[in-house]
Structure formats: C-alpha cells, structure tokens
Amino acid sequence: MKSGSAKVGIIGLGRWARVLTRAASKSPKIEIVAGYSRSEEKRQAFEQEMGIPSVPDAQALLSNPDIKGVILTVPNEQHLPVAEMVAKAGKQVYTEKPIANTLESALEIEALESRHGIQVMVGHSARLLKGTRLMKEAIDNDELGAIVFMEANFSNERALEITPDTWRWYKDKAPGGPLSQLAIHQFDSLHYLGGAITEVSSIASKLSPVGAEVDDQSMTLLRYADGKIAYVGASWTSPGIYSIRVFGQKGLMHYELDFSAWDTPDRLHETSLLYIQRGKDGYGKREVL
Amino acid sequence: MKSGSAKVGIIGLGRWARVLTRAASKSPKIEIVAGYSRSEEKRQAFEQEMGIPSVPDAQALLSNPDIKGVILTVPNEQHLPVAEMVAKAGKQVYTEKPIANTLESALEIEALESRHGIQVMVGHSARLLKGTRLMKEAIDNDELGAIVFMEANFSNERALEITPDTWRWYKDKAPGGPLSQLAIHQFDSLHYLGGAITEVSSIASKLSPVGAEVDDQSMTLLRYADGKIAYVGASWTSPGIYSIRVFGQKGLMHYELDFSAWDTPDRLHETSLLYIQRGKDGYGKREVL
Numbered sequence: 119m120k121s122g123s124a125k126v127g128i129i130g131l132g133r134w135a136r137v138l139t140r141a142a143s144k145s146p147k148i149e150i151v152a153g154y155s156r157s158e159e160k161r162q163a164f165e166q167e168m169g170i171p172s173v174p175d176a177q178a179l180l181s182n183p184d185i186k187g188v189i190l191t192v193p194n195e196q197h198l199p200v201a202e203m204v205a206k207a208g209k210q211v212y213t214e215k216p217i218a219n220t221l222e223s224a225l226e227i228e229a230l231e232s233r234h235g236i237q238v239m240v241g242h243s244a245r246l247l248k249g250t251r252l253m254k255e256a257i258d259n260d261e262l263g264a265i266v267f268m269e270a271n272f273s274n275e276r277a278l279e280i281t282p283d284t285w286r287w288y289k290d291k292a293p294g295g296p297l298s299q300l301a302i303h304q305f306d307s308l309h310y311l312g313g314a315i316t317e318v319s320s321i322a323s324k325l326s327p328v329g330a331e332v333d334d335q336s337m338t339l340l341r342y343a344d345g346k347i348a349y350v351g352a353s354w355t356s357p358g359i360y361s362i363r364v365f366g367q368k369g370l371m372h373y374e375l376d377f378s379a380w381d382t383p384d385r386l387h388e389t390s391l392l393y394i395q396r397g398k399d400g401y402g403k404r405e406v407l
Numbered sequence: 408m409k410s411g412s413a414k415v416g417i418i419g420l421g422r423w424a425r426v427l428t429r430a431a432s433k434s435p436k437i438e439i440v441a442g443y444s445r446s447e448e449k450r451q452a453f454e455q456e457m458g459i460p461s462v463p464d465a466q467a468l469l470s471n472p473d474i475k476g477v478i479l480t481v482p483n484e485q486h487l488p489v490a491e492m493v494a495k496a497g498k499q500v501y502t503e504k505p506i507a508n509t510l511e512s513a514l515e516i517e518a519l520e521s522r523h524g525i526q527v528m529v530g531h532s533a534r535l536l537k538g539t540r541l542m543k544e545a546i547d548n549d550e551l552g553a554i555v556f557m558e559a560n561f562s563n564e565r566a567l568e569i570t571p572d573t574w575r576w577y578k579d580k581a582p583g584g585p586l587s588q589l590a591i592h593q594f595d596s597l598h599y600l601g602g603a604i605t606e607v608s609s610i611a612s613k614l615s616p617v618g619a620e621v622d623d624q625s626m627t628l629l630r631y632a633d634g635k636i637a638y639v640g641a642s643w644t645s646p647g648i649y650s651i652r653v654f655g656q657k658g659l660m661h662y663e664l665d666f667s668a669w670d671t672p673d674r675l676h677e678t679s680l681l682y683i684q685r686g687k688d689g690y691g692k693r694e695v696l
Contacts, residue, residue, distance in 0.1 A: 266614045267624050267642035271558065273654065319608065323634045325555045335556050337638050339626050345612045349626050349638055353556035356654035357684045365562065365645035395646045 123149040126212075127179040129200055130192035131155035131164040131172070134214060137381050138189060139168050144384065150189070152179045176200075180207035187212060193285040194292060198223040201238065205230040214241040216302045219293055242306035243383075244272075244360075249373035249392045250307050252407065253364055256394070257311060262366025268312060268348040269365075270304035272296075273358035274377065277326045277334035287330045294322065295332035296352035304350045307362060308340065312348065317341035326355045370395045412438040415501075416468040418489055419481035420444035420453040420461070423503060426670050427478060428457050433673065439478070441468050465489075469496035476501060482574040483581060487512040490527065494519040503530040505591045508582055531595035532672075533561075533649075538662035538681045539596050541696065542653055545683070546600060551655025557601060557637040558654075559593035561585075562647035566615045566623035576619045583611065584621035585641035593639045596651060597629065601637065606630035615644045659684045 123146060128135050131153050142148050153164050153172040161172035173179045179188070180203065187210030190200050197218045201211045211230065217240045218224040231238055244250060256262055276286075277295065285291040292298055297320070309315060318340055322333035334354040341347050360375040376389035392407045412435060417424055420442050431437050442453050442461040450461035462468045468477070469492065476499030479489050486507045490500045500519065506529045507513040520527055533539060545551055565575075566584065574580040581587055586609070598604060607629055611622035623643040630636050650663040665678035681696045 264614065264616075264644075266612070266644050267562070267626075267640065269558075269560065269640055273556070275656075278656065317610075319610070319628075321606075321608070321628050321630060321636055323555070323630070323636050325553065325634055327553075335636050337556075337628050337636055339608075339610050339628065341610060341612070345614050347610055347612050347624050347626055349640055351556065351558055351638055353654045355555050355656050357657075357659045357686055359652075359659070359684075363648075365642045365647075367564075367567065367644050368646075370646045370648070395648075397646055 120146055120149045123147055124186050125149050125151045125184045126187045126189055127152045127154065127182070127185045127209075128189040128191060129154045129176060129179070129204075130190060130196075131157070131160040132191060133381075135164065135189075135191040136167060137383075138191065139164075139170065141383055151185065152182065154179050176203060180204065180209065186210060190214060194219040194298065195223075195285065195290070198226055201227050201230060205234040205236050205238075208234065208236065210236050211238045212241060213238070215243075215306070216240075216298050219291060219298065242303065244303040245307050245310040247373075247375065247390075248387050249375065249390055250310070250362065252392060253362065253371050253373060254311055256369075256371055257364065257366070261369060261394070262364060262371055263368030265312065265364060265366045266346050267365035268308055268346070268363065269351075270308055270349070270362045271351040272300040272304050272360050272377075273351070273353040273356055274300065275354070275356055275358060277330065277332075277354035278328060280328065280330050282330075287332065289331045292332050294336060295324075295330075295334050296354035297322065297333075297336040297338070299352075300354065301336055301338060301350045301352040304352075304362065305338075305340075308348050308350065311362070311364060312342050312346060314343040315340050316343050368396065409435055409438045412436055413475050414438050414440045414473045415476045415478055416441045416443065416471070416474045416498075417478040417480060418443045418465060418468070418493075419479060419485075420446070420449040421480060422670075424453065424478075424480040425456060426672075427480065428453075428459065430672055432457075440474060441471065443468050465492060469493065469498065475499060479503060483508040483587065484512075484574065484579070487515055490516050490519060494523040494525050494527075497523065497525065499525050500527045501530060502527070504532075504595070505529075505587050508580060508587065531592065533592040534596050534599040536662075536664065536679075537676055538664065538679055539599065539651065541681060542651065542660050542662060543600055545658075545660055546653065546655070550658060550683070551653060551660055552657030554601065554653055554655045555635050556654035557597055557635070557652065558640075559597055559638070559651045560640040560642075561589040561593050561649050562640070562642040562645055563589065564643070564645055564647060566619065566621075566643035567617060569617065569619050571619075576621065578620045581621050583625060584613075584619075584623050585643035586611065586622075586625040586627070588641075589643065590625055590627060590639045590641040593641075593651065594627075594629075597637050597639065600651075600653060601631050601635060603632040604629050605632050657685065
C-alpha cells in the first residue's frame with residue numbers, strides 16, 4: 119500500500135495493461151488496486167503476474183469508493199461504452215489512444231466530462247517521451263529558429279501477425295489500420311510540437327499477405343495554421359522505426375527511438391538517439407544530446 | 408589529352424560545371440575540351456580554374472568536329488533552346504536535372520532524339536550513388552522481402568540565400584522551388600528503386616523570410632503500380648539532409664548521405680551511412696554496411 123497515492127482500477131487486462139501496471143508500480147502517485155476483464159483466463163494471469171486482485175464484474179470495481187479513477191486498456195471500439203460506465207460511477211477516465219474508433223464516439227466521450235463532472239484523459243504517451251519534450255523545449259527556446267517542416271514515422275511488423283481473432287483485423291474496430299494504431303502517436307506529438315493543424319490529406323495501401331480487412335500502409339500530410347507542413351508515415355509490415363525530425367531555419371533536430379524497448383519505458387532512453395544539426399555543414403557536424 | 412576518350416564541350420560555366428569538370432578529369436572515358444558561357448567573367452574563371460579553353464560563342468564549340476557531345480549546365484529554362492542548338496549540330500546532349508521547367512519543354516527535348524538522330528541523357532546523378540545502387544541490389548535479390556513503403560528527403564538551406572539576381576528566385580524558372588531543385592533527385596531514385604508510379608499528390612508552403620516567388624517547402628506522396636506507397640520531402644530553409652529509407656517485409660534499409668561532401672562525389676562514401684535492420688529487434692540490431 120502506498121500512502122497518499124491515488125487508487126485506480128484497470129479494465130482490460132491484455133499486454134498493454136501489464137505494461138502500464140508495471141510502470142504504475144514505480145510511481146508514488148498512483149496505485150492500481152483492482153483489475154477487470156471479461157476473460158477469466160486474463161483475470162487469473164493478471165493476478166498472478168501483477169499481484170493485484172481482479173474482480174469478476176466491472177461493477178465490483180466501480181462500486182469501490184476508494185477507487186477514484188479507471189484506466190481503460192480495452193479495444194478501441196469499447197472505449198465509449200466502458201468510459202460511459204466509469205463516468206456514470208463518478209470516476210475519472212484514462213483511456214489509451216486513440217480516444218475512439220469513430221469521431222462520433224470520440225465526441226460522446228468528450229461530453230462525459232461535463233455530463234458527469236469527471237475528467238477524461240487520453241493516453242498519448244509518446245508526447246511524454248524525453249526526446250519529444252527536449253525537442254519542444256528547443257523549439258520554445260528558439261534554438262532551431264522558425265520551424266518550417268516536420269517528419270515523423272512509427273512503423274512495426276504487426277500486420278504480418280494479426281489474425282481474424284483479434285480486433286485489429288477489422289475495419290470498423292481499427293479504422294485506418296496503422297493510422298489509428300501507430301500514426302496516431304505521431305499526430306499527437308506533432309500537434310504538441312507544432313500547434314494547430316488546419317489541413318490533412320492521406321493515402322493508404324493494403325499489402326500484407328495475411329488478408330486482414332484493414333489497410334497496412336499509411337502516409338499523411340499536414341498543414342499547420344502558421345504554414346509549416348508535416349508528414350507522418352506508418353508501415354505495418356516491416357521491421358520498424360519510431361522517429362521525429364524537426365526542421366528549423368537555424369537547426370534540425372532528430373529523435374529516434376529503439377521501440378524494441380517500448381514495453382519498458384524506463385529503459386527507452388538507453389537506446390534512443392537525439393541530435394541537433396546546425397548550419398550548413400551536413401551531418402558531419404551533428405551534436406548528439 | 409586522353410587517348411580513346413570521348414571529347415565533349417560544356418555550356419554554362421557556373422558552380423555545377425566546375426564540379427562535373429573536376430569529376431570528368433578523373434575519368435579515362437570522357438574529356439571536356441571546351442566550355443562556353445554568355446558571361447566573359449565566367450569564361451575566364453573557368454579557363455583559369457580548370458585549364459580548359461573557353462569559346463566566345465556557342466557555334467565555335469558546336470562546329471568542332473572532334474566534339475561528340477555537350478554537357479548542359481545552364482539554368483532549367485535554357486535546357487530546351489540550348490539542347491535544340493546542340494542536337495541540330497548533331498551532337499549528343501547531356502543536361503542536368505530537371506529535364507526542363509515545363510512538361511511541354513521536356514517533351515520537346517525528348518523529341519530531339521528522333522528528329523536529329525542523337526541521344527539525350529538527363530543528369531539524375533543521385534541514382535548512381537553507391538548506397539542507392541546497393542539498395543537496388545538488395546531489393547532485386549529479395550533481401551528485404553516485398554517492398555511496401557519508401558521515404559526520401561533532400562533538404563538544404565539555400566532558399567535563405569537566393570536573391571532576385573538568380574533564376575531560382577522565380578516561379579517560371581524554378582517551378583515548385585525545392586520540388587524541381589531537390590526532390591527531383593529523390594523522385595528519380597524512388598522510380599529507379601520501385602518501378603512505375605501511378606499517382607502523385609503534393610503540398611507546398613512558402614516560409615522563407617527572403618521574399619522569393621517560389622515555394623520553399625515541398626512534400627509529395629506517391630503510389631506505385633504494385634500498391635506500395637512513398638513519400639518525398641524537401642525543405643529549402645533548414646540545415647539539410649539526404650536520405651532514403653526502404654521498408655520491406657523482411658528488412659528495412661536506410662541510406663543517408665552527408666551532402667556537405669556533395670561537390671566532391673569521390674569522397675561522398677566516406678561520410679555516408681547505409682544500414683539494414685532485420686526482424687523485430689528494433690535498431691539495436693542494425694547492420695551497418
């Protein structure tokens with residue numbers, strides 16, 4: 119038991135729930151005290167691995183007055199119904215990205231805040247990465263000069279592994295494929311780094327041999343209110359990368375992350391790369407941070 | 408005098424003419440024997456620096472029966488009239504990229520081949536870079552598996568330096584700004600690496616404080632006949648890069664070039680980077696070539 123920490127529950131006990139639970143166990147500010155999944159198998163595995171009790175129905179978790187909020191790690195199309203249930207119980211809502219699988223559901227989730235007097239937070243964890251924050255600092259300090267151009271990519275090979283048993287196979291559950299699964303992180307990061315976005319265009323392609331409904335390649339161009347432009351790429355069928363490059367009139371900054379360490383966020387910095395390139399001297403003059 | 412080499416002339420004696428002349432001096436296959444520019448100052452500077460005679464009018468060069476071909480290093484909008492003059496004299500034409508500043512002029516240049524029985528070659532030198540050729544080999548040998556996705560960028564800071572005295576300032580002479588000046592190299596490289604392109608869309612922005620007519624930021628999305636997609640970015644107002652990344656189902660290959668060595672092609676390989684990343688292990692498992 120941590121003293122003074124906020125007690126929360128977690129609904130949805132898959133892989134990402136375990137990543138977040140391990141991370142939360144290292145924080146003095148939050149304590150996950152109960153988990154729920156429809157699957158008894160997942161409940162038992164979670165209890166065993168995490169040493170945290172699970173409950174056989176969501177109401178058992180929501181009726182606990184000690185629990186102030188709930189982390190949602192359920193598939194995207196369940197974000198709205200589960201968030202609604204949590205909000206009606208008067209608990210704060212944290213849901214993993216993307217906020218929902220349709221714009222309509224996203225707006226309904228947003229409306230829960232005023233309707234039930236709670237807060238909803240969407241887990242765009244990537245903007246919290248150390249390199250992203252250092253880039254934001256450099257931009258705000260005018261170290262790079264006027265920012266004119268940004269490029270980001272988040273790719274991995276998961277579309278080669280998905281099966282009809284998983285929700286990521288289906289268009290209605292994971293619209294856009296890597297757009298809503300991977301690129302979504304970079305949209306949030308580029309919004310954080312660059313401000314208001316006014317125009318978007320996108321192309322996609324389906325090239326995986328497995329036969330899933332969803333597209334597996336995605337490229338998007340963005341235009342910001344101030345005229346700068348940006349690109350976000352996400353390939354879902356290749357050994358992947360996670361990178362953001364910011365081009366300014368005085369300097370270029372590049373951040374690249376070894377996402378093989380994605381599931382152990384406290385070790386991510388060990389293998390990530392961040393550099394500034396200044397002036398005309400090409401990358402012979404890069405300063406690694 | 409080199410024996411057995413092809414003798415050629417060069418028209419347009421600016422910076423790039425000197426780069427090509429220095430490169431040609433190292434080849435046993437070609438010998439530049441005369442240069443021409445409208446500017447007497449440039450003719451004298453070229454003679455002095457290169458030790459190669461210049462001629463005071465183009466006809467003096469074109470009437471020399473020893474000269475079998477002419478290298479064009481004139482501004483883009485002069486490619487057509489100069490190529491026409493060279494072709495009419497029965498000489499082979501080599502012109503720097505892009506082939507012309509409009510599609511119509513490009514098609515007229517193409518037509519010179521059959522009309523005058525000569526050959527026209529466009530100087531897309533980047534596809535000859537060692538890294539580009541090694542990527543092509545890896546693709547052809549199926550080392551990367553099915554290629555699904557490509558990204559390329561060629562950027563530099565030149566738009567911060569252009570003035571109304573230079574042709575690159577003007578929309579009709581350098582349409583698209585970095586699109587026709589920089590991205591053009593990557594379009595050729597991606598065509599070489601990926602085959603037939605069937606769809607293109609592009610955005611641009613003008614953000615340089617100098618006030619030139621041309622845009623200075625360019626992003627383009629491509630779709631190939633086989634469904635794979637690609638991106639080409641070119642910022643013209645930032646410390647820049649030259650990079651190509653090819654995503655395949657078995658491996659990802661990345662090539663990046665320190666273009667501060669761009670003017671000394673024989674030294675480019677010293678500071679360039681080429682790696683393959685295979686499997687799921689992130690860039691901890693990158694193999695530098």
